[in-house]
Amino acid sequence: MTPMEWIALAEQGFELFMKIRNSAKSAGVTDEQLDAITLDYDQRIARRQADADVRGSDDH
Amino acid sequence: MPTRRSLAPILAALFLFAACATTQVQKARIVSVDVHAVLAAVDDAEMTLCNKQPDNTCKSSVPAWTTEKHVEFSKHLVTALKAGRALNEGVKAVPITGQTKADLTAVSAELEAVTGLVKDILPPNSTVVIALTAAKDAVLRLLPLFLEGA
Numbered sequence: 001m002t003p004m005e006w007i008a009l010a011e012q013g014f015e016l017f018m019k020i021r022n023s024a025k026s027a028g029v030t031d032e033q034l035d036a037i038t039l040d041y042d043q044r045i046a047r048r049q050a051d052a053d054v055r056g057s058d059d060h
Numbered sequence: 061m062p063t064r065r066s067l068a069p070i071l072a073a074l075f076l077f078a079a080c081a082t083t084q085v086q087k088a089r090i091v092s093v094d095v096h097a098v099l100a101a102v103d104d105a106e107m108t109l110c111n112k113q114p115d116n117t118c119k120s121s122v123p124a125w126t127t128e129k130h131v132e133f134s135k136h137l138v139t140a141l142k143a144g145r146a147l148n149e150g151v152k153a154v155p156i157t158g159q160t161k162a163d164l165t166a167v168s169a170e171l172e173a174v175t176g177l178v179k180d181i182l183p184p185n186s187t188v189v190i191a192l193t194a195a196k197d198a199v200l201r202l203l204p205l206f207l208e209g210a
Contacts, residue, residue: 029089034148037096041145044103045138052134054116054127 088151088160091202092144095167098195099137099144102174105191106133109182124181133177140170168199 110118110130117127143166150160175192182189 028086029093031152034089034092034152037093037148038145040096040100041141041148044100045141045145047107048103048134048138048141051112051116052131052138054131 085151085156088156091164092148092151094198094202095144095147095164098191098198099140099167101191102171102188102195103137103141105187106130106137109186109188122182122186129177129181133174136170136173136177140167140174143167143170164199164203168196168203171196171199 109120109122109125110127111120112130113119118125118130120126143163147160147163147167150157150163153160171192175196178186178188178192
């Protein structure tokens with residue numbers, strides 16, 4: 001499966017990924033682009049953490 | 061006293077070393093971009109499958125994909141996403157540390173764990189299964205590149 005096929009599966013990550021991946025080969029990945037990825041990770045972790053904690057909060 | 065001629069090989073070696081280090085750092089950074097893309101694909105695919113309701117339960121098109129499965133999936137994905145984020149921060153530093161390499165291995169382990177969760181529940185043509193297959197394939201391709209090159 002090609003990177004294009006991977007990203008076709010991701011709606012929210014698509015735009016960010018394309019933007020960075022396209023420039024990565026030619027100009028390299030900058031610190032600012034890595035920061036944008038970290039920010040996206042933060043949002044995804046917060047969303048998933050909330051879902052992962054559902055059972056834990058029910059148990060208490 | 062060193063002459064200009066005697067300094068030339070040393071300078072050439074230094075430039076070559078700097079160029080190689082830059083290439084390795086860029087390679088590691090592209091690996092991080094790829095890891096983020098595959099984890100985002102898995103994350104989004106499962107969220108779509110869950111079809112979360114206002115009461116935080118899943119109403120999936122696959123009845124066996126219950127809220128409990130979603131919670132278990134989320135626990136593993138939180139670990140994978142945290143490892144991905146740590147890796148992404150790690151590739152900013154030079155040289156790449158052993159911890160950053162371990163983060164990529166952790167992503168791989170969590171992808172295996174969530175694959176176990178979906179096994180025998182989701183059909184092979186499920187978007188989540190396809191995304192997971194693609195993600196594992198990507199990480200397998202990236203691991204040797206990252207471990208050797210960075």
